[in-house]
Amino acid sequence: MTEILRVENLKKSYDGFIAVNGVSFSVKQGELKALIGPNGAGKSTCFNMLMGQLRPTAGEVFLDGSRITGQKPREIWRRGVGRTFQITGTYQSMTVIENVQMALISHHRRLFSFGARAWRLYRDEAMDFLRTVDLQDQADRPCSVLAYGDLKRLELAIALCHRPRLLLMDEPTAGMAPQARIALMQLTADIVRDQGVSVLFTEHDMDVVFAHAHHIMVLNRGALIADGSAAEVRNNPKVQEVYLGGGTLFKEEAHA
Numbered sequence: 654m655t656e657i658l659r660v661e662n663l664k665k666s667y668d669g670f671i672a673v674n675g676v677s678f679s680v681k682q683g684e685l686k687a688l689i690g691p692n693g694a695g696k697s698t699c700f701n702m703l704m705g706q707l708r709p710t711a712g713e714v715f716l717d718g719s720r721i722t723g724q725k726p727r728e729i730w731r732r733g734v735g736r737t738f739q740i741t742g743t744y745q746s747m748t749v750i751e752n753v754q755m756a757l758i759s760h761h762r763r764l765f766s767f768g769a770r771a772w773r774l775y776r777d778e779a780m781d782f783l784r785t786v787d788l789q790d791q792a793d794r795p796c797s798v799l800a801y802g803d804l805k806r807l808e809l810a811i812a813l814c815h816r817p818r819l820l821l822m823d824e825p826t827a828g829m830a831p832q833a834r835i836a837l838m839q840l841t842a843d844i845v846r847d848q849g850v851s852v853l854f855t856e857h858d859m860d861v862v863f864a865h866a867h868h869i870m871v872l873n874r875g876a877l878i879a880d881g882s883a884a885e886v887r888n889n890p891k892v893q894e895v896y897l898g899g900g901t902l903f904k905e906e907a908h909a
């Protein structure tokens with residue numbers, strides 16, 4: 654499989670405190686990979702360096718073999734790295750389909766045509782994206798009335814409008830009920846399989862991680878202590894030690 658993302662010896666320190674300490678890993682095309690770790694392990698710091706919001710203290714990031722270290726978020730986004738956030742960024746006063754059309758207008762660089770006639774643009778294409786996330790029946794409802802799980806699906810559709818090669822999802826299921834979490838990650842796994850996009854996600858819900866991720870990386874105190882299959886990670890003594898307190902990794906055995 655082709656390597657989409659390669660991270661080499663990435664480091665971030667704040668006034669002597671090392672938040673991320675020499676992290677190296679890769680993400681392959683069509684891979685759904687999880688980055689897990691306890692609170693404060695350095696997951697968000699890593700994501701922010703990959704997306705250009707934070708400048709690494711040291712190390713390199715390569716996308717499709719090209720160096721993107723230190724580039725601005727918009728440039729990295731333009732090169733095909735998308736991101737979803739813990740809090741949805743949809744426009745509440747607009748309808749579901751209008752939110753997707755807006756993303757398509759931006760993707761096609763047609764913002765200059767924004768106005769009363771804009772909502773005729775890309776409606777069919779927007780409907781295709783809504784079908785992908787199973788929101789076609791809610792197309793003309795205002796976002797303000799959507800259930801939280803549906804908003805997360807909409808956010809995924811919006812991220813896909815920019816045709817990312819790599820999608821970074823920061824705690825995609827945060828705040829959702831257990832059934833809705835599994836459903837959203839199943840949908841994400843289907844999209845990865847059908848479209849060949851790569852997804853790197855952080856997640857605290859181990860059910861979600863162990864049920865869907867192809868590979869799992871574990872970060873602890875800024876250092877990567879495991880990178881492998883669910884079975885490899887579950888049986889890794891260092892990982893067991895880190896999670897022993899919460900016991901969260903052992904609950905998953907039934908899902909393996």
Ligand SMILES: Nc1ncnc2c1ncn2[C@@H]1O[C@H](COP(=O)(O)OP(=O)(O)OP(=O)(O)O)[C@@H](O)[C@H]1O
Pocket residue numbers: 667670672690691692693694695696697698699
């Ligand atoms: N701007 C900053 N200045 C100083 N320390 C910071 C800064 N940002 C993050 N940190 C520290 O770096 C460490 C890693 O934080 P980070 O938010 O990346 O962890 P995380 O794994 O994403 O945690 P969580 O799961 O709680 O979101 C933490 O100890 C945090 O307090």
